[in-house]
Amino acid sequence: MTISIDSARALDAKDPLAGYREQFHLPAGHVYLDGNSLGAAPRAVFDEMETAVRDEWAEELIASWSGAGWWMLGEHLGDDIAGLIGAPEGTVVVTDTTTVNIYKALHAAVSVRPGRTRVLTERRGFPTDSYVAEGVVETLPDVGLVLVDVEDEGFLASLDGSVAAVLINHIDYRTASLRDMQRLTDAVHEVGAVVVWDLCHSAGVYPVDLTGCNVDFAVGCTYKFLNGGPGSPAFIHVAERHLDSAVSRLRGWWGHADPFAMEEHYRPIEGIRRYMVGTQPILSMRALTASLDMYRDVDLEAVRTKSMSLTSLFIDLVEQECAGHGLELFSPRDAERRGSQVSFYSENGRPIMAAMAAAKVHGGYRDPGVMRFGFAPLYISHADVWEAVARLKHILDTREWAKPEYAESAIS
Numbered sequence: 001m002t003i004s005i006d007s008a009r010a011l012d013a014k015d016p017l018a019g020y021r022e023q024f025h026l027p028a029g030h031v032y033l034d035g036n037s038l039g040a041a042p043r044a045v046f047d048e049m050e051t052a053v054r055d056e057w058a059e060e061l062i063a064s065w066s067g068a069g070w071w072m073l074g075e076h077l078g079d080d081i082a083g084l085i086g087a088p089e090g091t092v093v094v095t096d097t098t099t100v101n102i103y104k105a106l107h108a109a110v111s112v113r114p115g116r117t118r119v120l121t122e123r124r125g126f127p128t129d130s131y132v133a134e135g136v137v138e139t140l141p142d143v144g145l146v147l148v149d150v151e152d153e154g155f156l157a158s159l160d161g162s163v164a165a166v167l168i169n170h171i172d173y174r175t176a177s178l179r180d181m182q183r184l185t186d187a188v189h190e191v192g193a194v195v196v197w198d199l200c201h202s203a204g205v206y207p208v209d210l211t212g213c214n215v216d217f218a219v220g221c222t223y224k225f226l227n228g229g230p231g232s233p234a235f236i237h238v239a240e241r242h243l244d245s246a247v248s249r250l251r252g253w254w255g256h257a258d259p260f261a262m263e264e265h266y267r268p269i270e271g272i273r274r275y276m277v278g279t280q281p282i283l284s285m286r287a288l289t290a291s292l293d294m295y296r297d298v299d300l301e302a303v304r305t306k307s308m309s310l311t312s313l314f315i316d317l318v319e320q321e322c323a324g325h326g327l328e329l330f331s332p333r334d335a336e337r338r339g340s341q342v343s344f345y346s347e348n349g350r351p352i353m354a355a356m357a358a359a360k361v362h363g364g365y366r367d368p369g370v371m372r373f374g375f376a377p378l379y380i381s382h383a384d385v386w387e388a389v390a391r392l393k394h395i396l397d398t399r400e401w402a403k404p405e406y407a408e409s410a411i412s
């Protein structure tokens with residue numbers, strides 16, 4: 001059956017999340033399908049920043065560290081995120097970048113499995129993961145790094161008693177493939193190793209259940225589907241059973257048991273706060289505060305349902321409207337196995353995405369040829385999906401993308 005704009009509108013008419021769109025600032029005429037890179041701005045951020053800058057920083061100055069709750073903000077935001085990723089309060093803190101938190105999490109993971117000699121991470125995961133893992137094992141003379149493909153059945157066979165820790169992406173950044181957290185965590189535990197999950201592409205858009213899956217460590221960023229703003233700080237989760245025993249190798253005064261005693265030596269504070277290192281980016285955290293406040297009443301099951309509906313509609317429409325232009329689906333066809341993103345491969349992917357950006361449809365591009373479209377269910381509608389595909393069809397049918405100005409465009 002042919003899909004029409006009316007069928008897209010009919011899906012929007014019964015969308016329980018439709019009301020959230022008004023809570024975002026979305027530039028008129030644009031279709032923003034890059035929320036998997038940088039989420040749109042929640043309108044509440046404008047007032048939150050105004051208050052943080054004018055009332056707290058400008059007026060109250062340094063008194064705001066305690067008076068406005070700046071000092072404890074990372075823990076409070078961590079508790080908010082805990083609720084979105086199925087973790088208990090007190091096991092998540094918002095701090096630093098995902099990259100830095102991977103460093104802390106991997107070291108902590110290895111520290112709870114002394115004597116083991118291998119760390120595993122993905123060959124084709126987000127590159128920062130293996131870069132950090134290389135740096136971690138270089139500090140550990142008896143530990144080596146092995147790059148694996150977690151979607152290959154051979155991965156399970158490569159697990160044995162020499163493995164200390166495995167770092168896995170929950171949703172792959174290029175294909176949007178969603179990994180089975182329960183199955184992989186169980187397999188890692190079966191050989192006595194611990195697991196670190198990178199939740200960058202699932203936090204806020206998928207009902208992650210860290211406790212249910214018995215996950216050991218997790219990290220993730222807040223500027224994608226959590227809409228915290230450019231460079232908003234990341235989070236790190238450490239399961240309660242590891243909180244006292246795991247060693248955080250990146251140490252600073254913010255994680256000290258008595259930070260203002262200015263002691264000569266490090267003594268870790270109790271709990272998750274020891275994963276904080278130094279002074280935190282309070283203004284960025286305040287932008288995130290505004291976004292997470294909105295998330296308090298968001299039903300993540302409804303978000304997941306809509307996410308699958310949006311991505312399925314996009315695939316169906318591209319295949320209906322753009323057939324014959326050489327686009328190949330680069331994401332799982334089964335919605336249950338897909339995150340909130342769809343990737344298509346085209347040898348002309350780069351100029352097509354540049355022409356799309358000029359036509360005000362914003363997606364992402366990764367060499368070689370991978371066109372990425374992210375669908376943030378809180379502010380993207382089925383009618384947006386229709387509009388994006390209509391503009392894509394025009395660009396392909398007219399060969400607009402072949403214009404010289406799109407040949408070498410820098411797009412992210």
Ligand SMILES: Cc1ncc(COP(=O)(O)O)c(C=O)c1O
Pocket residue numbers: 097098099100126128129169173198200201221234
């Ligand atoms: C899966 C994944 N891990 C880690 C990172 C790195 O995050 P950051 O640059 O905030 O350290 C990203 C960034 O996009 C990512 O997608």
